[in-house]
Amino acid sequence: MSKQMSGAEMVVQAxxxxxxxxxxxxxxxxxxxxxxxxFHQNHVRHVLVRHEQGAAHAAEGYARSTGKVGVLxxxxxxxxxxxxxxLTDALLDSIPLVCITGQVPTHLIGSDAFQECDTTGITRSxxxxxxxxxxxxxxxxxxxxxxxxxxxxxxxxxxxDIPKDVQFASGAYAFDRTAKHKTYAPRLKGDxxxxxxxxxxxxxxxxxxLYTGGGVVNSGPQASALLRxxxxxxxxxxxxxxxxxxxxxxxxxxxxxxxxxxGTFEANNAMHDCDLMVAIGARFDDRIxxxxxxxxxxxxxxxxxxxxxxINKNVKVDLGIVGDCAHVLxxxxxxxxxxxxxxxxxxxxxxxxxxxxxxxxKSLAFRNSATVIKPQWAIQRLYELTKGRKTYVTTExxxxxxxxxxxxxxxxxxxxMTSGGLGTMxxxxxxxxxxxxxxxxxxxxxxxxxxxxxxxxxEMSTAAQYRLPVKIFILNNEYMGMVRQWQELLHGGxxxxxxxxxxxxxxxxxxxxxxxxxxxxxxxxxxxxxxxMIETPRAVIFDxxxxxxxxxxxxxxxxxxxxxMLLAELADDAGVELGAVIDEKGKMLV
Amino acid sequence: MTVQTASAPPSPYSSAIGxxxxxxxxxxxxxxxxxxxxxxxxxxxSARGFNIESLTVTEVxxxxxxxxxxxxxxxxxxxxxxxxxxxxxxxxxHQVTDLTLRGSAIERELAMVKVAGRGDARxxxxxxxxxxxxxxxxxxxxxxxxxxxxRSDKIDQFVELMRPLGLVEVARTGIAAIGRGPEAAG
Numbered sequence: 001m002s003k004q005m006s007g008a009e010m011v012v013q014a015x016x017x018x019x020x021x022x023x024x025x026x027x028x029x030x031x032x033x034x035x036x037x038x039f040h041q042n043h044v045r046h047v048l049v050r051h052e053q054g055a056a057h058a059a060e061g062y063a064r065s066t067g068k069v070g071v072l073x074x075x076x077x078x079x080x081x082x083x084x085x086x087l088t089d090a091l092l093d094s095i096p097l098v099c100i101t102g103q104v105p106t107h108l109i110g111s112d113a114f115q116e117c118d119t120t121g122i123t124r125s126x127x128x129x130x131x132x133x134x135x136x137x138x139x140x141x142x143x144x145x146x147x148x149x150x151x152x153x154x155x156x157x158x159x160x161d162i163p164k165d166v167q168f169a170s171g172a173y174a175f176d177r178t179a180k181h182k183t184y185a186p187r188l189k190g191d192x193x194x195x196x197x198x199x200x201x202x203x204x205x206x207x208x209x210l211y212t213g214g215g216v217v218n219s220g221p222q223a224s225a226l227l228r229x230x231x232x233x234x235x236x237x238x239x240x241x242x243x244x245x246x247x248x249x250x251x252x253x254x255x256x257x258x259x260x261x262x263g264t265f266e267a268n269n270a271m272h273d274c275d276l277m278v279a280i281g282a283r284f285d286d287r288i289x290x291x292x293x294x295x296x297x298x299x300x301x302x303x304x305x306x307x308x309x310x311i312n313k314n315v316k317v318d319l320g321i322v323g324d325c326a327h328v329l330x331x332x333x334x335x336x337x338x339x340x341x342x343x344x345x346x347x348x349x350x351x352x353x354x355x356x357x358x359x360x361x362k363s364l365a366f367r368n369s370a371t372v373i374k375p376q377w378a379i380q381r382l383y384e385l386t387k388g389r390k391t392y393v394t395t396e397x398x399x400x401x402x403x404x405x406x407x408x409x410x411x412x413x414x415x416x417m418t419s420g421g422l423g424t425m426x427x428x429x430x431x432x433x434x435x436x437x438x439x440x441x442x443x444x445x446x447x448x449x450x451x452x453x454x455x456x457x458x459e460m461s462t463a464a465q466y467r468l469p470v471k472i473f474i475l476n477n478e479y480m481g482m483v484r485q486w487q488e489l490l491h492g493g494x495x496x497x498x499x500x501x502x503x504x505x506x507x508x509x510x511x512x513x514x515x516x517x518x519x520x521x522x523x524x525x526x527x528x529x530x531x532x533m534i535e536t537p538r539a540v541i542f543d544x545x546x547x548x549x550x551x552x553x554x555x556x557x558x559x560x561x562x563x564x565m566l567l568a569e570l571a572d573d574a575g576v577e578l579g580a581v582i583d584e585k586g587k588m589l590v
Numbered sequence: 591m592t593v594q595t596a597s598a599p600p601s602p603y604s605s606a607i608g609x610x611x612x613x614x615x616x617x618x619x620x621x622x623x624x625x626x627x628x629x630x631x632x633x634x635x636s637a638r639g640f641n642i643e644s645l646t647v648t649e650v651x652x653x654x655x656x657x658x659x660x661x662x663x664x665x666x667x668x669x670x671x672x673x674x675x676x677x678x679x680x681x682x683x684h685q686v687t688d689l690t691l692r693g694s695a696i697e698r699e700l701a702m703v704k705v706a707g708r709g710d711a712r713x714x715x716x717x718x719x720x721x722x723x724x725x726x727x728x729x730x731x732x733x734x735x736x737x738x739x740x741r742s743d744k745i746d747q748f749v750e751l752m753r754p755l756g757l758v759e760v761a762r763t764g765i766a767a768i769g770r771g772p773e774a775a776g
Binding site: 121124125132149182183307308309311312316 | 625668675678
């Protein structure tokens with residue numbers, strides 16, 4: 001059954017048919033017909049952001065916290081180019097987005113018309129796929145295909161560029177749920193022989209580890225449940241990347257904490273010394289592996305990933321399994337059970353004793369202070385005081401992000417929204433807006449730094465307009481802290497342009513946006529201040545003045561291996577020259 | 591056409607282990623013939639630092655809107671595997687076949703070679719063209735255009751022979767390749 005309607009109406013109809021209830025956008029000349037179509041309906045809520053980058057991150061936050069596709073709508077030219085950072089962010093973190101951009105009318109394309117840019121050309125390398133729809137006859141198909149491509153396989157952002165005349169043109173609209181894509185059919189089910197071999201390797205392992213990533217979260221709640229089941233059956237220790245936090249509960253004794261550059265001592269050493277690594281939905285990123293030629297030298301490696309190109313890309317593995325995490329985990333659990341496998345108790349005892357010795361180093365410990373708020377302590381208090389609530393955490397990028405990852409603990413997937421791959425400062429506030437739109441009753445906290453938050457501060461206006469009670473918890477050390485830390489470690493403490501000069505008064509700024517402002521610099525008053533933030537039913541900017549010099553530890557220095565971690569206790573020791581820890585080769589790395 | 595990456599100093603992040611010697615492989619990439627598809631393929635090679643040594647593309651099935659891109663690339667076997675997987679990730683790509691892995695694929699290239707000269711050089715050019723089974727597709731009293739089909743090394747050799755005999759210019763198509771035997775690529 002097809003219906004005649006305008007291209008603009010097709011856009012709104014397709015959103016409705018795809019079950020989209022909320023979109024984020026900003027109007028402009030080339031999308032006016034779509035905005036007019038939105039005006040005439042009540043199915044799709046539109047959230048007006050203040051900058052198109054905000055729309056993209058808000059859609060990411062919405063997608064990441066719901067498991068649905070996030071949608072943004074922006075105009076041609078600057079509308080599209082402003083969204084680029086968010087699209088790239090979504091590509092690197094595998095977040096499903098559909099971005100609808102207006103385009104100048106087809107007869108003007110290529111003429112350098114007003115607000116024209118080559119949107120499909122510019123976004124080709126920062127999207128999973130993109131379309132320029134030149135004929136209204138293709139629009140309905142492309143709209144639905146875009147949702148399929150964005151959400152299937154390894155998720156990612158998809159752009160649909162729609163010229164204005166196509167939005168006005170009338171055509172037939174149809175939605176065929178059973179339509180098959182002619183080329184794109186990602187493999188969900190893993191090869192059974194390979195999974196059988198994997199389970200046999202797991203049964204024989206003496207020092208195993210499960211290394212999990214964002215793919216487990218992307219695969220859906222079922223994958224997280226199966227991961228827990230597999231860890232329960234096998235007794236294997238579990239670590240996770242930044243993107244995978246929450247897939248495995250932090251309260252479980254098998255949880256080793258995050259791994260990688262700022263991961264825990266126990267997670268990284270267990271990765272280094274294991275004899276079997278089972279990577280599930282993780283991609284061996286350079287922040288995870290450290291020095292590649294010294295990466296887990298003695299282990300056999302199994303890699304489960306839905307994207308065949310991720311397998312053997314950075315690290316050569318012994319067994320690659322292409323498939324969706326939930327499907328493969330399901331088969332692993334079943335085969336482990338039906339094979340009558342039991343964990344090797346003697347080996348497990350030895351292995352856990354070693355892990356416990358690493359744990360005893362307490363690599364996340366820090367020297368607390370009675371006079372100044374330590375940033376780690378601020379996160380710990382935030383965690384303790386929000387425990388038991390339905391809390392969602394977003395972050396900006398930098399030291400505060402790593403401290404949040406280390407000291408805020410997650411029990412559930414989809415509760416942690418952070419820019420992992422691209423490392424986009426300015427992600428957290430708009431992402432929090434997207435999360436709060438999807439979960440109006442939840443507590444949504446953006447753990448921020450004073451530098452990052454200013455990158456998309458304009459979105460406070462969006463929060464005000466939609467009465468979103470997002471909490472912005474700024475760890476304010478008056479520095480771009482991670483930049484300062486690297487300058488201390490690598491550039492002789494020459495803090496070139498990393499000082500946050502001329503900061504606004506964040507309390508007054510909150511008030512200017514109609515939000516509530518809190519400032520705290522006294523450790524003794526921190527708990528009360530955090531409670532005040534939680535209990536305020538409006539948006540809050542919390543200016544938490546923390547120790548300016550604190551560095552983020554533990555750390556795998558650039559160019560070093562997992563078992564060469566730099567711990568805070570060492571860094572605190574008098575006489576240790578931090579600048580000497582990283583060699584010339586390491587300085588070349590980012 | 592070559593998209594080369596500058597040789598960077600070895601990085602502690604890059605894997606020193608297991609990188610084998612570079613090989614040249616010919617890939618057949620079947621794609622939807624839609625706007626921008628070539629840009630996607632070429633952009634992927636430059637963005638990820640892969641080499642393109644030869645590239646040909648044209649529609650091969652009009653009704654089905656299918657084009658075949660034949661691309662020759664050079665790299666370690668694990669790099670070439672990565673090239674193949676990355677190509678397969680592109681949405682309009684139907685299939686990627688590593689013809690070199692499948693063994694003894696037939697590879698041919700067409701060249702048009704313009705030679706200008708008089709007297710003995712002209713006679714010698716014509717004689718060599720005959721020996722190479724090149725066709726003369728244009729002739730003036732002072733020049734020839736030869737058409738030559740064959741393996742790339744044969745064309746290289748012919749062009750080298752023409753150089754002292756008044757070579758003016760060369761146009762080459764790049765490699766088209768197909769596997770032997772009854773099966774289609776896939």
